[in-house]
Amino acid sequence: MRRAALLALWSHWRRHPLQLATLLAGLALATALWSAVQAINAEARASYARAAAQIGAGGLDRLEAPGGPIPLARYVALRRAGWQLSPVLEGSWRLGERRLRVAGIEPLSHPPLPAFAALAEDATALPQMIAAGGLLLAAPDLAADLATALHEMPGRPQVRASDQVPPGLVLTDIGVAARLLGRPDQIDRMLILPDQPIGLAPLSALAPDLQRLPGRAGSDTARLTDSFHLNLTAFGLLSFAVGLFIVHGTVGLAFEQRRAMIRTLRALGLPMRLLTGLMLAEVMALALLGGLVGLGLGYLVAAALLPDVAATLRGLYGAPVAGGLTLRPAWIGSGLAMALAGTLAASLHALWRAARMPILAAPGLQAWAERAARASRLQALAGLGLIAAGLGALWLIEGLIGGFALLAGLMLGAALLLPPALAALLRLGRRRARGVVAEWLWADMRAQLPGIGLALMALLLALATNIGVGTMVKSFRQTFTGWLDQRLISELYVTATDDDQGAEIARWLAPRVQAVLPIRSVDFTPGGAAAGQTVTVYGVVDDRSYRDHWPLLQTAPRAWDRVMAGEAVFINEQLARRVGIGPGDSLTLAPNWQLPIAGVYSDYGNPTGQAIVAMPSLLAHASAVPNRRFGLRLPAAEVPVLAEALRQRFDLPASALIDNAALKAQSLAIFDKTFVVTGALNLLTLGVAGFAILTSLLTLWSLRLPQIAPVWALGLTRSQLARLEIGRSLLLAALTALLALPLGLLLAWALLAVINVQAFGWQLPMALFPLDWLRLFALALLAAGLAAALPARRLYRLPPSDLLKVFANAR
Amino acid sequence: MPAKLILGLCMAILFAAPLRAQGYAGLGSTAEAGFATPEHGRPLVFPRDHGPHPEFRIEWWYLTATLAGPDGTPYGIQWTLFRSALAPGEAEGWQSPQIWMGHAAATSARSHHFAERLGRGGIGQAGVRTGPFEAWIDDWRMAGDDGLRALRLTARGGDFAYDLHLNAEGPLVLQGDRGYSVKSADGQASYYYSQPSYRVTGTLALPSGPVAVTGQGWLDREWSSQPLAADQSGWDWFSLSFETGAKLMGFRLRGTRGDFTSGTWIAADGTATALTPGALRAEPLESSDAAGPEVPVRWRLQLPERDLDIEIAALNPAAWMGTRFAYWEGPVQIEGSHRGRGYLEMTGYDD
Amino acid sequence: MLLEIDDVTKTYAGASRPVLRGVSLTLAAGQTLALTGESGSGKSTLLHLAGALDRFDGGEIHLSGQPLSGLDDAGRAALRRSHVALVFQQFNLIPSLSVAQNLAFHARLAGRPDRDWIARLTERLGLAELTLRYPEQLSGGQQQRVAIGRALAARPALLLADEPTGNLDETASTAVMDLMLELVRESGTALFLVTHSQAIARRLDRHLHLAGGRVV
Structure with a gap:
C-alpha cells in the first residue's frame, strides 16, 4: 500500500518535471546564499580565533x-x-x-x-x-x-x-x-x-x-567585526527568505494539483495519517536533495566572495582572515538544517490543508473575493503589527540587535502589507481604466495577486534591500570622499624609522616646506564617563590648515582657540556617541588631566575612539610620544621633487613616503572593497526574486487557463493575450518597485541612522541617487519581463484545442 | 640529583607539556648528538669546574639549606640553577643552544613556596661564570669567591624571597670515585662534587613577614650527558647532616631491573668514603598526597657498616614542586641511631 | 446565408482518424439549428470551427459571407468579437469580473454596448439581484444565465451554444433553455446548438445529426 501510494505521489513529479526542478532550484538557491554567508562567517571567526589564540598575549x-x-x-x-x-x-x-x-x-x-x-x-x-x-x-x-x-x-x-x-x-x-x-x-x-x-x-x-x-580587554577583533558578520547574516537570512517564497509557492501548487489524487487515494482506503506522513517524507527528501545542491552552490559562492570579505575585514578592522575556504561542519549543518526547517515551514500550510481536506468535497466554489478580502485585512493588520513590533524592538533592545529587529520588522511588515497595498492600487487602476480589456486586465491582476503575491513580496524585499543598501553605501562613500578631502590636508606624509631620524627630518624640512605637521599620538584609558574605552589622543600644532579644514560636526564657541591653548579637547564622533558626551561635557583622559570638550569631529577611518589636544598639552601628560610621522604642507607641484630629496637624504624606503592622492586612492580602494560583497549579495538576491516570479508564473500556469480561455473565445488573439500576460507581469513589478522605493529609503535611513551608529559609531547624512533607482526599476522590469516571457511564449504557441478543452473538462 | 628532570627539560619546559614517553629513548645516543661523556679518572680542576660545561647535555648548581628561625622554628630553602643544552657548545646571542632553568623554594612545617625561572643562554639573562664566581638567572643569584667559600644567595617569587650568606666550614667533597659518580649497574655516570658544610645566615621573607634565619647548607654540583639507565623511572635522594657532624649523601634509583642505591659517607672532618652499591637500604614507611601525587614522606634508612638505622620524616609533606617538571623536594628531620636534619628529593611519582 | 459549411474536414494533431470527414450545412439569419450526435462524433468540433475558434483542414466555411480559411489569428478573433457569441457547458465566465461586468464584456469588446438592452436582458434573465456578485458565488444555472446574457448582449448574428445546460439538473436545464430560446427568437439571433437531448433538438427550427464525421 505504502509503495503504491508513494508511486502515485511520485508520478506527479514525473509528469511535472519543471515543477520539480523549480522546487529544487528554489531550495538550492535559498540554501546556497544562506550557507555561503554562514561559510564566510565561520571562516572569518575561525581566523579570529586562531589569531586571538596566537596573539593571546594581546591581553597583556x-x-x-x-x-x-x-x-x-x-x-x-x-x-x-x-x-x-x-x-x-x-x-x-x-x-x-x-x-x-x-x-x-x-x-x-x-x-x-x-x-x-x-x-x-x-x-x-x-x-x-x-x-x-x-x-x-x-x-x-x-x-x-x-x-x-x-x-x-x-x-x-x-x-x-x-x-x-x-x-x-x-x-x-x-x-x-x-x-x-x-x-x-x-x-x-x-x-x-x-x-x-x-x-x-x-x-x-x-x-x-x-x-x-595597556593590554586589550577581550577580543577587540570579535567585537568590532560582530557588526559586520551580523550584517552578512541578515543578508543571508533575507536571501533565504526570498528563496523560501519559491519553495512555498511550488509546494503549494503541487499539493493543489494533487488534490484529486489525494482524494482518490483516500477513497481507496489509504489512512490520512499515512498519507500525510508519506507526503511529509517526500517533502523532506526533496529538501535534503535541494539542500545538498544548495550547499555545493553555497560553497562556490562563498569561495568566490571570501577573498573580498577577507580583504574587507583586514582593511577595515585589521582582522586577519584567510582567503581560503574549508568545509566546516558548523555551516554544513546549519545549511542543511535551514533547508529542512525552511521547507517544513513552507510546506506546513499545504500539508495541513491537504490533511484536513474532506474526501468528497467539490472543488472550488468558494467565495474567493470575500475570502481574499478578509485575508487581505488580516494580512494588513499583521504587517502593521510587525512594523510596530520592529519600532518597539528598537526602543526596547539595546545595540545592534535592536537595530536589526527594527529592520526585520520593517521589511517583513512591509512585505505583508504589499498584497493589500497592491490590491488597493489595482482597484484604483481599474476605476481609472478605459476600455473593456484594460478593465479586465486590472481585475485579472487583482485576482492573480494571491498566487503571485509571495513572489512579489520577494521582489519587494530584494528591491528595497537594493535601494536601501545601495543608498547607504553610496551615501557613505560620498561622505567618506568628502571627509577624506577635508581630513587629508597635507600634500605629503612621511614616516621616519625612529624618533631620532624623525627629529632630524623635521629639522631638515622646516625651511623647505610651508609647514611640518607632526602626527603624534598616545593611547589613553580615560576615567569618568568614558571609562573602559581606549582613546587614541593626537597632539596637533597650531596651524591654519587644521582650523581651515578639520571636519567638525559640532563646536563650542572659540573651539580651536581653546584647544590650541590646551584648555579643551576635540573628540571623534564614535567616542561622542559611544559614551554619550559632546560639547559642554568634559573628558578625563588621565587622573590629573580633565578637559572640556570643545567639539566633535567626524572620523571614518576606524571604529575606535579618538581625541585631539594641543601638542604641548599631550607632551606634558604623556611620557613617551613617538615622533616619527609628519604631514607636510607644500605646493602640490613640488611634492615629487621633495619626496625624492627626502628619500635620498634619509635613505627612506618607498613606503615611508606617501602623497595625498595615493593615500586617498588607497583609502577609497579599501572602502570599495568593503562593499563588494554587499553588492554581490544584492544582485544575487534580486536574481532570486526574479526567479521567484518566474516560478510562480509557471506554477500558476494551469490555473491561468480558465481565466484566459473565455476572453480568448470572446475575441482576443493569443498574441494579444501573450502581450497582456507580459504587460501584467511588468505592471505588477513596476507597482511593486514603486512601493519598494519608500521602503528602500526607509531601510537606508535605518541603516545610516541606526545600524551604522550601533556598528561603527558614526551617523551619516543620507544622499539620494535617483539614477540608481531608475536603473533598479529597469532591472526589476527586466526581471519581471524575462520571468513572464516564458509563460507568454507558451500561451502564444498554445493550440486553440487546448484552450477549448477548458470549456469541456471538469477540473 | 634530578637527572630525569633535565632530560625532559628541553621539551617540557618550552611547551608546558610533560614528556613522559620521551625518557631516554627520545634523547638517542649521546655520542651521536655530539655531547661529551664523563670519563673515569679525569681529575676535576677548580675553579674551572665550578663554571659551566656546555659540551655536556645537563648540569646543575643545587643548593639546599635547613634553617631555623630565632625561636627555633625549622625552615628549609632550595636554590637550583639547571643548564640544559639543545646542542653541545656555546654561541653568542639568541643562537646559544643553552637553556637555563631556576627553581627556588622556601618551606616551613605549614607552608611551601616555590618559583621557577627560565632563560636563554647567550644574551646574558642567565648563566654561570667564574672569576669571580656567579650563577644567575634573572635577579636570582649565587655569587662569591672562586673557591665557593663565601657565597651570597638570593631569589624571590610571587610570595617569598630570601637573601642568605653562606660560609663553607669544610672542604669540597668529591663524590663517587674522585668525582666520577656511577649511576647504574650499566655504568652510566656523572661528574659530581659537593660542598656539604655551609653555615648559613640571612633573612627569609614570607607572607607572614621577614624571619632572621641560621642553619646549614649543602651545595651539589653535577654534570653529565646520560646519567640514567633506560629502565630507571625515578629516584629518591637524601642529603643528611647528623648532630655528630657526619653527613650522608645517598640515593636510590628505581628501575624495572631493581633498585640501585649508592652514596657517600662524609666524616665530621670532611673525609669522604664512597658507599658500595647496595650497601645503603632505603624503605618507604608512609605515604602522603598532601600536595598532589602520593609520595613517601617517612623512610627507614639503614647503613649497617656505619651502624646507621634511622627514620626520616618530611618537615612538610606538602613540599611538592609544581613546576613545569614536577617533583617533591623538602627538608626532613632525622630520628633513630643518628639524629639531625637534611633534604629529601623524590622524582617520578607523578606519572 | 449567415453560415455556410462546405465539405469541411478536420483531423486533430496526433489523432489517427479525422473527426470530421466532409461536413456541409447552412444556417440562415435568425434560424435555429440543433446538432446532435454521439460523444466524440465531432459535433463540438464543428461548432468550434463555425465560431472561428479553431482551424479546419479542408473545405470552407463562410460566416456572413466571409471565408474563414484565409483568416489569420487576428481576423478570426475579430470575427468572434463582432459576429458570434458563445455559450459553453461550463467556464463561460471570466472569474475576475462581476456579473454586471461579465454581462457587458462581450458587447463592449464588440464595440456595441447597449445599456438598455443589457438592462432588459438582466431583468429577463432574473439576474438583477446578482449583478455585483462574482461567478464563483453563483449556482450553475445562474452562471449559464449570465453566459447567455453576455452572449446576447453583444447582439451577435450567430449564437453558438455547446451543451449549455449539460451541467444543470433537469428543472434548471428547462428553465435556462426556455429563456435562451425565447431571447434568441426575440432578438432575431441565429442559433447553432449542440446537444445530446432529442427533446431540446426538436424545439429548434432544424435538427441535424452527426455520425461518423458526417451529417446524416
Missing part, C-alpha cells in the same frame, strides 16, 4: 619604546632586575614578490601558544628552532610557498605548516626572526607577564623612557 600589558625598537640589552637588564617579561620582534619580510609579517617570540617566556603546543610531540622541533637553522611556522598555503622559496637559502630554516598560525604570518623563535630581519640586537616590545615576584622596583623608575601600554 606591554612595554614599547615610543621612537622605535628597543635594544636587546634593555630586555636583559629588566629581566635581571626581576621583571618577568617576554620579548617580541616583529617585522615585514620580503620573500620574492610577497611581503610577509614575521613574528619572533621567545618560546621560554611567552605565554603558551597553540601552534607551539603542537610541536611538543616532536623532540627535534625545539633544537631545530633555537639551536639549528631555525624553524618557521606558517599557515599551510604559506608554508608550502615558504618551503619552495627557502630551498636555495644556505643554512635555511625548516618550515612547518600549522593551522594555528594566522594567514600571512610567519611565526618563529625571536632569534630566527632577528636573523631573517637583520636585527640581531633589537626587540620591538616586551609583554609584561602576569606573575611577577614581590619587591620589584617600578618600571617607571627602571625604564622611564619606555611606554607601558
